[in-house]
Amino acid sequence: xxxxxxxxxxxxxxxxxxxILLVLAAPLxxxxxxxxxxxxxxxxxxxxxxxxxxxxxLGFYLLLVLGPDGMIGGIWQAISGQPxxxxxxxxxxxxxxxxxxxAVQPLRAAFEKIDPRLLETAAVLGCSPMAAFFRVVLPNARxxxxxxAVLAFxxxxxxxxxxxxxxxxxxxxxxxxxxxxxxxxxxxxYHEAWQLSLALVVISYVVLLLVSYLNRGGxxxx
Amino acid sequence: xGLEIKLTQKxxxxxxDVVLRCEPGRLLALVGPxxxxxxxxxxxxxxxxxxxxxxxxxxxxxxxxxxxxIWLPPQKRGLGYVFQEFTLFPHLTVEKNVAxxxxxxxxxxxLLAMFGIGELAARRPQEISGGERQRVALAQALARExxxxxxxxxxxxxxxxTRKQLQAELKELKASLNLPIIHVTxxxxxxxxxxxxxxxxxxxxxxxSWLDRFLVHAHPxxxxxxxxxxxxxxxFLP
Numbered sequence: 001x002x003x004x005x006x007x008x009x010x011x012x013x014x015x016x017x018x019x020i021l022l023v024l025a026a027p028l029x030x031x032x033x034x035x036x037x038x039x040x041x042x043x044x045x046x047x048x049x050x051x052x053x054x055x056x057x058l059g060f061y062l063l064l065v066l067g068p069d070g071m072i073g074g075i076w077q078a079i080s081g082q083p084x085x086x087x088x089x090x091x092x093x094x095x096x097x098x099x100x101x102x103a104v105q106p107l108r109a110a111f112e113k114i115d116p117r118l119l120e121t122a123a124v125l126g127c128s129p130m131a132a133f134f135r136v137v138l139p140n141a142r143x144x145x146x147x148x149a150v151l152a153f154x155x156x157x158x159x160x161x162x163x164x165x166x167x168x169x170x171x172x173x174x175x176x177x178x179x180x181x182x183x184x185x186x187x188x189x190y191h192e193a194w195q196l197s198l199a200l201v202v203i204s205y206v207v208l209l210l211v212s213y214l215n216r217g218g219x220x221x222x
Numbered sequence: 223x224g225l226e227i228k229l230t231q232k233x234x235x236x237x238x239d240v241v242l243r244c245e246p247g248r249l250l251a252l253v254g255p256x257x258x259x260x261x262x263x264x265x266x267x268x269x270x271x272x273x274x275x276x277x278x279x280x281x282x283x284x285x286x287x288x289x290x291x292i293w294l295p296p297q298k299r300g301l302g303y304v305f306q307e308f309t310l311f312p313h314l315t316v317e318k319n320v321a322x323x324x325x326x327x328x329x330x331x332x333l334l335a336m337f338g339i340g341e342l343a344a345r346r347p348q349e350i351s352g353g354e355r356q357r358v359a360l361a362q363a364l365a366r367e368x369x370x371x372x373x374x375x376x377x378x379x380x381x382x383x384t385r386k387q388l389q390a391e392l393k394e395l396k397a398s399l400n401l402p403i404i405h406v407t408x409x410x411x412x413x414x415x416x417x418x419x420x421x422x423x424x425x426x427x428x429x430x431s432w433l434d435r436f437l438v439h440a441h442p443x444x445x446x447x448x449x450x451x452x453x454x455x456x457x458f459l460p
Contacts, residue, residue: 115308117305117309118311118312120268120305120309121303121305121309121310121311123269123270123295123296123297124268124269124270124296124301124302125297125322125362125363125366126297126300127297135322136311139311139313139314140311
């Protein structure tokens with residue numbers, strides 16, 4: 001009987017990191033899409049960086065930042081008393097950084113499609129920028145939210161290098177499907193590699209079908 | 223509480239430089255050719271665009287004073303603004319659009335009835351006609367119980383029959399609203415019908431001559447007498 005735990009871990013990781021990522025990426029994208037501030041172009045380039053960096057480079061820096069002496073890892077350790085590296089939470093955070101541009105891009109496209117006069121109307125009607133975000137921008141960017149969720153999810157499902165750097169390969173904790181496949185192949189256990197790979201292919205294909213469907217007919221306001 | 227507007231703003235081809243006043247219960251029409259600066263004025267009043275210099279106040283409430291560095295954002299000004307088109311929230315029904323900023327939610331039904339859009343309450347803006355949308359936009363603006371009403375070419379995207387009807391409705395409605403109303407239009411007839419005061423803006427300045435030229439066309443007999451303003455409207459110049 002095949003061991004499905006890496007696949008289940010991948011699904012759990014993708015779901016958790018996608019949800020948290022959307023919550024953080026949506027306001028960030030709102031600021032990038034509509035805000036006017038110095039250094040915006042620098043922030044934009046920084047957000048896009050994971051698209052072009054080798055996962056090992058990103059993973060290496062995350063290893064430093066999430067480590068006990070790193071900024072995030074240090075704070076986390078001080079609060080919880082637990083390390084971040086080689087834990088599930090650690091790979092959730094790493095995945096979020098890696099998938100950030102995949103969430104920001106569709107969100108931004110959807111936000112920028114919203115008629116700016118709607119935001120002006122909202123302001124005149126008494127909405128603060130934050131109220132306008134919740135009452136006007138988000139409801140009119142549902143298509144973008146779904147696309148962002150799907151892309152971030154799919155990207156995290158297939159992630160390998162960053163997770164290996166930050167999480168290692170601890171069964172049940174950080175040994176996700178892509179890493180398990182790699183190890184099966186290394187151990188010449190092709191049968192298991194085959195099964196797990198096929199499962200990933202099917203899941204990814206279904207996700208992409210969903211994207212196509214949403215782009216064609218299921219969109220709403222974006 | 224009168225609305226007081228003084229502003230200067232450098233625009234690509236000329237400088238906008240106007241002084242205007244609008245008292246509660248009066249409708250001030252801003253007429254003039256396209257690109258004359260009319261919309262720039264109302265956008266400054268709404269707080270959507272900051273002029274280079276000037277002063278905007280509603281009675282004792284200062285919204286903008288370049289000398290004192292006062293600039294109140296649009297959401298704090300408490301006004302109603304009806305744009306030319308497409309400003310209803312597409313994700314909300316007509317009823318929810320009107321209720322969006324309603325001070326008293328119980329008044330929503332009343333406003334829907336007043337504008338004859340009660341039957342459309344459950345529809346979305348995309349599913350109703352242009353004239354109906356502008357009625358909804360007016361109801362939405364009034365539901366927030368504004369202190370000033372700004373109408374920026376609210377009827378110009380409508381067919382002529384609908385436009386006439388909405389003009390008549392606004393004329394009736396105006397009597398019951400005790401607030402300053404600024405109405406931008408390039409349609410002088412609309413201005414003549416609705417306004418208590420008409421000001422022509424041409425290339426950023428108040429202009430008598432523009433108004434005269436058009437009134438001469440519209441009312442040749444009256445124009446012979448003098449300044450050319452042939453109706454009971456008077457141009458307002460401070």
